[in-house]
Amino acid sequence: MTRKWRNVALLTLCEVLAMTLWFSGSAIIPGLRAEMVLSDAQAAAMASAVSFGFVAGTLVSAVLTLADRVHPQRLFMISALAAAGANLATFAIDPAGPWMPVLRFVVGACMAGIYPVGMIMMSSWTAKDRGLLVGILVAALTLGSGAPHLIDIFGGLDWRFTIAASSALAAAGGLLVLLFEHGRPFNRAARFKPAQMLQAWTDPSLRYASFGYFGHMVELYAVWAWIALFLASSLSLRPDGDGTGELAKLLAFTMIGSGAAGSILGGLLADRIGRTRLTMACMTVSGFCCLVAGFVYGMPVWVLVLLCVVWGISIIADSAQFSASVIELAPPDYAGTMVTTQTCIGFTLTVGTIHAVPWFVDLFGWEGAFVPLAAGPFLGVLAMAKLRALPQSRLLAHGRR
Missing domain, CATH: 1.20.1250.20 (MFS general substrate transporter like domains)
Structure with missing residues (x-):
């Protein structure tokens, strides 16, 4: 090695x-x-x-x-x-x-x-x-x-x-x-410049890259936070309820853990087919999973496993590419400010959606709890499509957009 x-x-x-x-x-x-x-x-x-x-x-x-x-x-x-x-x-x-x-x-x-x-x-x-x-x-x-x-x-x-x-x-x-060793000598990170945060909104390419990330984040942490309880509730409907807690935990780990393979695969593909194409595909699949999760509720275990794997891979495979896009689109002297702005707003959104899911459960039951979250990735697809149409998108992934 x-x-x-x-x-x-x-x-x-x-x-x-x-x-x-x-x-x-x-x-x-x-x-x-x-x-x-x-x-x-x-x-x-x-x-x-x-x-x-x-x-x-x-x-x-x-x-x-x-x-x-x-x-x-x-x-x-x-x-x-x-x-x-x-x-x-x-x-x-x-x-x-x-x-x-x-x-x-x-x-x-x-x-x-x-x-x-x-x-x-x-x-x-x-x-x-x-x-x-x-x-x-x-x-x-x-x-x-x-x-x-x-x-x-x-x-x-x-x-x-x-x-x-x-x-x-x-x-x-x-x-x-x-024990970690740097590949290149340690360089100081770009200084955070609050006045330049406005550039994230005035520059169309940065704005669309950030909006894509925001749509992604609307779904991601809300699903990760509540998927174990969704699975436990679904499994409790089985005639044989023994081991429901352990099985729900295992399926939750399967979903989140499968995203690790998805992230690596997403990174490989984004470098080859382009960041906008990869993020749009992933958000389309994960948004569709939000819609169909209610139909899978209460179905056999193998169906839940299939949902967990597909959703687990698609929901996170694009995540790193939003930050990579901002780094490539922003001028080097304030790329750090742009990434900070993007990350902070994205995670702020997760606070609201995490709290919203129990309310959705009360309104629609677990069958419809994740449906409203689909709006996030679908709007994210629209934002990345607009980014792809801009000439600045050729700065992404060495011209692969």
């Missing part, structure tokens, strides 16, 4: 380990409900607080230019250890009380020192394979995000085991990242 791919593999492993914290709160909801009263509003707050914390953490990191002040490996390590500590602090509070969303917010804020910083580190090895390497990093995020559901199965659906294991894994990732 070459030096490049050793370091890519190491960083990928560290991202997987650290990102297990993101959905550790969502994964333990069924276990908490078995022991205590936990309303849908409290469950939604646990899930959305991570996204809200990530937005706040990203903004603070950008404004304070932490990537300029702290070496990436150290920032990654400090963030992973702090997030692991906040996750472990769950044992010191009432998980159904008001402090739980606060701790989840802290975990999300610390993620701002892991995922975006990992992107900076990975970019030191990119040449003409930016789509692939960024896709690998998103695959790590995806696999790590789904891991708590698998951990929960191994722990017998004991929420305490899931919290302890995910914290230990994240701490290990934070320490291992110190």
Whole structure:
């Protein structure tokens, strides 16, 4: 294995380990409900607080230019250890009380020192394979995000085991990242320039690339946060309800985890067929899955597996390509500002959609809960089609658009 791919593999492993914290709160909801009263509003707050914390953490990191002040490996390590500590602090509070969303917010804020910083580190090895390497990093995020559901199965659906294991894994990732070597010398990240955030709206190409990402985000984290409960409710309709909890967790991991392969495949394809074509195809498929999920509700397990795999791959395979598009379209001196703007607004949208799903369940049942989310990817397809029609789109993927 070459030096490049050793370091890519190491960083990928560290991202997987650290990102297990993101959905550790969502994964333990069924276990908490078995022991205590936990309303849908409290469950939604646990899930959305991570996204809200990530937005706040990203903004603070950008404004304070932490990537300029702290070496990436150290920032990654400090963030992973702090997030692991906040996750472990769950044992010191009432998980159904008001402090739980606060701790989840802290975990999300610390993620701002892991995922975006990992992107900076990975970019030191990119040449003409930016789509692939960024896709690998998103695959790590995806696999790590789904891991708590698998951990929960191994722990017998004991929420305490899931919290302890995910914290230990994240701490290990934070320490291992110190072994990472940069492909190119460490360059300071572009300084965050709030005044230039307006460029994201006045430049048509950047605006459409961002709108495509926003449509993608409307669906992504809401589905990831609630898919395990959707599956558990669907499986409970079987005549034989034994093992419903474990099977739902396994299917949820299958869905999110299959997205890891989708992210890598998406990166490979985007470098070859173009970013707009890849993102439009993925959002079309994932939006269609939002519409058909209700028809699959209550059907045999093999049908649910098929939905999970197709939806899991399509919902995330395009994610990295929106950031790659903005990097390629924006002037180099404020690409960092554009990516920060795109990411912060995108994750802010997830707070609303995560809270909206329980309301949709009350209105339409699980059969129709995901249908309204389809508006996001379908509008995203329209935005990327408009981007593809612009002459600036030839800047994408070395002219492949």
